C-alpha cells in the first residue's frame with residue numbers, strides 16, 4: 001500500500017484555562033491516503049474543526065498540541081517553526097472554511113487575493129499568475145471569469161463566493177484540502193454543485209480531501225472513508241459503505257440513522273437522546289456512556305481507545321473484543 | 327458617485343445655513359453693534375443715523391439674507407477691537423493655525439496608527455502595556471496642563487525649545503510660513519505635540535481595538551491558512567480593513583484639532599485664529615466671533631465631505647452599481 005499523505009498520531013490538543021486544562025482533542029489518530037476523501041462527522045463541538053486547525057497549525061491561543069504527531073508526506077509538521085509552516089499552508093495543504101461570506105477580504109478584488117496567494121507559493125509573474133487565476137475561476141464554474149475576476153467579493157452570490165474560495169484554496173495545487181463544512185452556509189440548491197466542483201478539481205490534481213460536515217448524505221456520496229468524532233475523540237473510523245451499512249459504535253449507529261434513504265428502515269431512524277458533554281464535564285470511562293443504549297459496567301470505569309477490530313476499521317467501544325484501553 | 331456627492335453637498339449647505347443663523351444671532355443680538363462701534367460720547371441722533379445706514383432697522387429676515395450674502399463674499403464687517411476687516415484678520419492669522427493643526431494631525435496620525443498597530447500585534451509585550459498606560463494619561467490630562475508641563479521641561483529646565491510665539495516667519499506673499507526657518511520649526515514642536523496628544527491617543531486606541539477585531543475575523547484566518555506572509559496579513563489585509571473607521575475619526579478629529587487649537591494657541595501665545603478668537607471674546611468683538619464660528623463650521627463641513635468621499639474610495643462595498 002502507498003504511504004499516507006497525512007498521518008495523525010495520538011493528537012491531543014489542550015486549552016489551559018483558569019479552571020484547569022480543557023482537552024479539546026484526545027488521542028486522535030488517522031491517515032489519509034493520496035487522492036482519498038476522508039469524511040469527518042460528529043455533533044457540534046466534537047472537535048472536527050479543531051482537528052483541521054491542528055493539522056494546518058492554526059489552533060487559537062492559548063490552545064496547543066500537548067501530545068502526538070502530525071506527518072505530511074512523511075515529514076513531521078506539528079512542530080515546524082512558523083516560517084516553515086507558512087510554506088505548508090496554501091502550498092501543500094489547502095483550507096476551505098464554512099462561510100464564504102466572511103472568508104474573503106471585502107476590500108480586495110478577487111484577482112488581487114488569488115494573484116497574491118499564487119505568487120506567495122509559485123514563482124510566477126503577475127501576468128502569469130493572473131492568467132492562472134482566470135483559468136482556475138473558469139474551472140470552478142464562475143461564468144465570464146476573465147471579467148468577473150476584477151470584481152469585489154460582495155459582488156458575488158454565496159455559491160459563487162464559495163467557488164472563489166475553492167479556487168483560492170487550490171491555486172497552489174496542494175496535496176491535501178481540508179474543507180470545514182464548505183456548504184453549511186450555502187443555499188441547499190447549490191450545495192451539491194459546490195461539493196462536485198471541489199471533488200472534481202481535487203480528483204484532477206490528485207489532492208486528498210478531509211471533508212468535515214454534519215451532512216451524512218454528503219459523506220455517503222463523496223467520501224471513501226469516514227471518521228466519526230465524539231467529545232474530542234474518534235469513536236469509529238472505516239470505509240464509508242461499511243460504516244453506513246454496519247456501524248459498530250452505538251454513537252455512529254445513531255448518527256447513521258440520520259441518513260435519509262429511499263426505503264426508510266424505521267428501526268434505524270433512531271434519535272440519540274441527550275447531548276454531548278461539555279469538555280469540562282466528560283464522564284469517566286467511555287465519554288458516550290450517559291447516552292449509550294448498550295452501556296455496561298466496564299463503560300463507566302474504563303475508557304476505550306479507537307482500536308482495530310477488522311482490517312481498516314477502528315472502533316472505541318467495549319462491545320467489541322480486542323479494544324484497548326486509552 | 328455624483329448623486330452621492332450632490333446629496334452630501336446639499337446637506338453641507340444646510341448645516342452651514344443653520345450655523346449662519348446662529349452666527350447672525352450672535353452678531354446681531356449679543357451686545358449692541360452701534361454701541362460697540364462708536365464711543366460713548368456720540369449723540370443718540372447720530373447713533374440712530376448710523377443704525378439706519380447699516381440697515382439695523384430693516385426686518386430681521388432682510389438682515390439675515392444680507393448677512394448671508396456678505397458671508398458668501400467673505401464679508402464679515404469690521405473688527406471693533408482692531409478696526410480692520412474681519413476677513414483680512416482671519417486670513418492673516420490662518421496660516422499659523424493651519425500649520426499648527428497640520429503638524430499635530432501628522433504627529434497624531436503617524437504615531438497613533440503606528441502605536442495602535444504595534445500594541446495590537448504585540449498585546450503581551452511590556453512595551454505595549456507601557457504605551458497603553460501612557461495613553462490613558464494622554465486622554466485624561468487637560469491640554470493646557472500638558473502644554474505647561476512641556477514648557478516647563480523643554481523651555482524652562484532644558485532650554486531647548488522656545489516657549490511662545492511662532493519664531494521667524496517667511497512671507498510668501500499670500501502665506502506667512504514658519505516652516506522655512508529654524509526658529510519657526512523649533513517653535514512649532516511643543517505646541518504641535520501638545521495639540522496632537524489627545525488625538526494621538528484617541529487614534530491609537532481606535533486603531534488598536536479595530537485591529538484586534540479585524541485580526542479575529544475569518545478572512546484573516548483564511549489568509550493565514552493560505553500561507554500568506556505575516557507582513558502581508560498584518561499590513562495588507564488587516565490594516566486596510568482597520569483604516570475605514572480610522573479615516574472617519576481622524577478626519578473629524580482634524581476639525582477638532584483646529585477648533586481645540588484655541589487652548590494650545592493661548593498657552594503658547596501662538597498667533598493663529600484661535601488666539602484671535604480668545605482675544606475677541608474678552609472684549610466682545612462680535613464680528614470676529616461670528617466669523618470664527620462660521621469658519622470653524624466650514625472646516626468641519628469640508629472635512630466631513632472629504633472623509634465621506636475617502637470612505638467611499640476605500641470601501642468598495644459602498645460603491646453602487648456592483
Ligand SMILES: Nc1ncnc2c1ncn2[C@@H]1O[C@H](COP(=O)(O)OP(=O)(O)OP(=O)(O)O)[C@@H](O)[C@H]1O
Nearest residue numbers: 015024043044045046047048049050051060061279
Ligand atoms: N479557543 C478555545 N478555547 C477553549 N475551547 C475551545 C476553543 N476553541 C474551541 N474550543 C472547544 O473545542 C471543542 C471542539 O470544537 P470544534 O470547533 O472543533 O467543534 P466542531 O466539531 O467543529 O463543531 P461544529 O460542528 O460546531 O463546527 C469544542 O468543545 C470547543 O468548545
Ligand SMILES: [Mg+2]
Nearest residue numbers: 048049050180
Ligand atoms: Mg466546526
